[in-house]
Amino acid sequence: MTIALATQAPPFDLPGIDGQQHSLDDYADVPALAVVWSCNHCPYVQAWESRMIELQREYGDRGFRLVAVNSNDADNYPEDSFEAMKARAQQQGFNFDYLYDEDQSVVQAYGAERTPEVFLFDSERRLVYHGAIDDSREESEVTERYLRDAIEAVLAGDEPPVSETAPVGCSVKRKA
Amino acid sequence: MDIEFLYWEGCPSYPEARQLLGEVLAERGLDAKIEVREVKSQAEAELLRFPGSPTIRVEGHDVDPDGASGRPALMCRIYRNPGGGVSPVPSREQLEAALS
Numbered sequence: 001m002t003i004a005l006a007t008q009a010p011p012f013d014l015p016g017i018d019g020q021q022h023s024l025d026d027y028a029d030v031p032a033l034a035v036v037w038s039c040n041h042c043p044y045v046q047a048w049e050s051r052m053i054e055l056q057r058e059y060g061d062r063g064f065r066l067v068a069v070n071s072n073d074a075d076n077y078p079e080d081s082f083e084a085m086k087a088r089a090q091q092q093g094f095n096f097d098y099l100y101d102e103d104q105s106v107v108q109a110y111g112a113e114r115t116p117e118v119f120l121f122d123s124e125r126r127l128v129y130h131g132a133i134d135d136s137r138e139e140s141e142v143t144e145r146y147l148r149d150a151i152e153a154v155l156a157g158d159e160p161p162v163s164e165t166a167p168v169g170c171s172v173k174r175k176a
Numbered sequence: 177m178d179i180e181f182l183y184w185e186g187c188p189s190y191p192e193a194r195q196l197l198g199e200v201l202a203e204r205g206l207d208a209k210i211e212v213r214e215v216k217s218q219a220e221a222e223l224l225r226f227p228g229s230p231t232i233r234v235e236g237h238d239v240d241p242d243g244a245s246g247r248p249a250l251m252c253r254i255y256r257n258p259g260g261g262v263s264p265v266p267s268r269e270q271l272e273a274a275l276s
Contacts, residue, residue, distance in 0.1 A: 043189075043254040043264040076218070077251065137263070170252045171186045 002111035002130065005163055009035070009125040010109035014069065014099040017086045022067070022097050024125070031063040031123045032154040034147065036133075037112040037172060038068040038098070040088045041079035044169035045115050047137040049092060052116070055133075055148060056096045062155050066096040071107035072115075072173040080173070107172055117167035118147055122154050129154075131165030177208040177235065177275075184215050184229035187252035189264035193230040200271045221248040228253025232266060232274070239266050239274035 013023040027033050036052065038045050056066045072080040082100045089098050101107055110119060120129035129150035134142045150160035181197065183190035201208055215226050227246030231238065231253060238244035240255055257267045
């Protein structure tokens, strides 16, 4: 089940494509933390990827961090293997941490179902926004920028104007 | 005209693709027999040479020949739209070309 709004961020400690382990505690000083379920093979993720990069670029100086997590079963979806993650990140120029949840324990804890699916936490690691990045996979057709608005609100010490939307994307590929 | 429309329930793009196909057929006044088939297992995906959802074939020819030989799998299929972007559904232009 997906964690509810106001829930504390479930802990994680996962390997990143940079060769380092990354735990929730490593982001303790971050005022706004977005944990985004992602992967390589999904066209929805690929359609939104540049917007993830742009958000990190635009808000990084103000303390925002985006952390992408891939939990897909790489045995059945080799496009989402750890090695493929490294290649994808390099090819696309990811400016955010990209972590591998191989045993799927973290996706189980958060209850994410889709890629991409956003969980935005405030400075106290309380869930303040859950759902889609914005309202259209076609960037030219976006009218509501949910995550951007939520980041702005959190950085200003306010509640996001919209706290929950339905994520649209591929299913997380769970192991049988 | 025979059209195969193959989809996997786990990818949410197929209703949009089915609607777009219907629109393009109607605009062109084409009378087509559409066989809609759900692909439910990896074995079925391999048997049907299903490189992702949705896959549309007109008279046996994939509307996106470049992606037709992709690995058979239960996943969303990647299409390229005319602007170079990525989409989980074929473009109107791809469907029009396949139906012409």
